[in-house]
Amino acid sequence: MRKFREPKLVIATHNRGKLEEISALLGPFGVELVSAGELGLPEPAETETTFVGNARIKAHAAAQASGLPALADDSGISVDALNGAPGVYTADWAETPQGRDFELAMQRTWTELERVDAPYPRTAAFNCTLVLAWPDGHDEVFVGRMPGQVVWPMRGTEGHGYDPIFQPDGYDLTFAEMNRWEKNRISHRADAFRKLVDGCFT
Ligand SMILES: O=c1nc[nH]c2c1ncn2[C@H]1C[C@H](O)[C@@H](COP(=O)(O)OP(=O)(O)OP(=O)(O)O)O1
Ligand SMILES: [Mg+2]
Secondary structure, eight states: OOOOOOSEEEEOOOOHHHHHHHHHHHGGGOOEEEETTTTTOOOOOOOOSSHHHHHHHHHHHHHHHHSSOEEEEEEEEEEGGGTTOBGGGTTGGGEETTEEOHHHHHHHHHHHHHHTTOOSSOEEEEEEEEEEEOTTSOEEEEEEEEEEEEOSSOOOSSSSTTGGGEEETTOSSOGGGSOHHHHHHHSHHHHHHHHHIIIIIO
């Protein structure tokens, strides 16, 4: 596995919630982070049907455009009773002509669970796939996961995306009811970052 030795890393995301979590997770490693947004990089179309496929698109696009190593995160929630939906399409479920609306996306998730009369607990998992890509085309892939259940109504105001309806296994709180340190200790993203740090930063 290739080690990360460069002083600067592009975070290839346009999602502010993810960027805050990633900045905290990589804080201890003394690498200067710059986001795709700050560099004015375009948001590439996520045309693949897998998390790793879309993470590769985002990481390689940013590495090529910037000439710097780049880290992308493709993530989503997979609900068992919905055969893994929304999964890779988690962000798409929030799309409206006015921009992303995650209340609508969470409402849809619950409505579809009601429609199939899903048994309780309504199990699900958050997935996070990280791709670290270098400008020469090399990449490394790390996968993280947090199992839990979808709950209703929404609870909590922290975090981002679907956090108000996801209660991780072993907790009575949703991700949106946890403080950011607690979420960053146990989340799918934290799980993937532990593997990234073990593989490339130590
Ligand atoms: O910890 C999380 N807590 C709640 N929701 C989350 C989380 N992690 C991902 N999610 C949801 C929302 C996000 O919109 C979608 C991923 O879609 P995904 O394409 O990977 O990210 P994105 O389009 O928001 O930003 P970008 O592609 O620029 O990194 O899954
Ligand atoms: Mg995206």
